[in-house]
Amino acid sequence: xxxxxxxxxxxxxxxxxxxxxxxxxxxxxxxxxxxxxxxxxxxxxxxxxxxxxxxxxxxxxxxxxxxxxxxxxxxxxxxxxxxxxxxxxxxxxxxxxxxxxxxxxxxxxxxxxxxxxxxxxxxxxxxxxxxxxxxxxxxxxxxxxxxxxxxxxxxxxxxxxxxxxxxxxxxxxxxxxxxxxxxxxxxxxxxxxxxxxxxxxxxxxxxxxxxxxxxxxxxxxxxxxxxxxxxxxxxxxxxxxxxxxxxxxxxxxxxxxxxxxxxxxxxxxxxxxxxxxxxxxxxxxxxxxxxxxxxxxxxxxxxxxxxxxxxxxxxxxxxxxxxxxxxxxxxxxxxx
Numbered sequence: 011x012x013x014x015x016x017x018x019x020x021x022x023x024x025x026x027x028x029x030x031x032x033x034x035x036x037x038x039x040x041x042x043x044x045x046x047x048x049x050x051x052x053x054x055x056x057x058x059x060x061x062x063x064x065x066x067x068x069x070x071x072x073x074x075x076x077x078x079x080x081x082x083x084x085x086x087x088x089x090x091x092x093x094x095x096x097x098x099x100x101x102x103x104x105x106x107x108x109x110x111x112x113x114x115x116x117x118x119x120x121x122x123x124x125x126x127x128x129x130x131x132x133x134x135x136x137x138x139x140x141x142x143x144x145x146x147x148x149x150x151x152x153x154x155x156x157x158x159x160x161x162x163x164x165x166x167x168x169x170x171x172x173x174x175x176x177x178x179x180x181x182x183x184x185x186x187x188x189x190x191x192x193x194x195x196x197x198x199x200x201x202x203x204x205x206x207x208x209x210x211x212x213x214x215x216x217x218x219x220x221x222x223x224x225x226x227x228x229x230x231x232x233x234x235x236x237x238x239x240x241x242x243x244x245x246x247x248x249x250x251x252x253x254x255x256x257x258x259x260x261x262x263x264x265x266x267x268x269x270x271x272x273x274x275x276x277x278x279x280x281x282x283x284x285x286x287x288x289x290x291x292x293x294x295x296x297x298x299x300x301x302x303x304x305x306x307x308x309x310x311x312x313x314x315x316x317x318x319x320x321x322x323x324x325x326x327x328x329x330x331x332x333x334x335x336x337x338x339x340x341x342x343x344x345x346x
Contacts, residue, residue, distance in 0.1 A: 011076055013073070015072055015080070016172055016174045018269045023084070023095040024052040024082055026052060026172075027082075028080050029048075031078050035047035037120075038115075038119050038157075041118065044157060045079045046079065046081065048157060051102055051140065052069065056069065057069045058099075058102050059133055060110055063194065063214075064215075065107075065193070068188070071184045073181065082169035083168060086167050098140050105215060107215045108130065109131070110130060111131060114130070134157045137160060138152035138155050138160060147165075148160055189245060189252060195240075196242045197242070200237055200239075203236050204219070227302050227303055231306060234306055246317050246321050250324075257325065258328065259331040259332045263336075270332055270336065277325055278326055285322050289319065291311070295308045295315075
């Protein structure tokens, strides 16, 4: 029997602990005397976590076996501040694309001294560091923490009913096209070839890439050529092509059923965040064009964000139609 996350109980900022059933996971569980080997963050209908790189994922695509324990933890009510959660999530997203600290993982697994690389991430370090950023110390030292350290944090409480039994439809969905895997492969491949091109820079995240281009505008065309070797600029198009339920209210309702309202609200929140963020990016790139130069890399990045905004507006409108059918009060898109 397989199980899925109970997305109906999840809230932004929740931490998901998992004890995967593989050799590395079991060794970490044994070394840390824990049921858990991996930690993830939930945010606005998505999971963000440090795997091979820091990446986002659809929580409905995660399946668990009977012998893989799962626990959802949430900040206790006295510590919860909406602005802190918002800032935490924005900070977490800045790490997307960051490489995993394989050496530190092996040291933890083998019971050796862990020497974390500040330019790499591990799953539990990533979660605890994001909370530390908003002045919430889940653990004593986020650089050296394990999933079990997070599990024991006094700031957190357990959320009941973390799992539901997976249906055949749920299982089939996990095997269908996944745009986030495409995103993962595109970013991973790009950063690998970028580091081969500029090995002295050790660029391991998209945020660091922007700083590199700003510092070295003469190399922007080389960077753009490398990006064009991936599907990075087509990811928005692929999502629209393969995830029609995000653009059709009937398909959306049929997919989410009892959770349709909560998921529609999550879609709207996510779309509002995306639109606001991408509009800010466009303004920033236009300022860079004025101050650094009218380079093709910046023009391409503006075009990408305009396409992302367009699809986000379509998803927002779809979610509003879902809520209208479910007789939920309409929430208008704010003028930013």
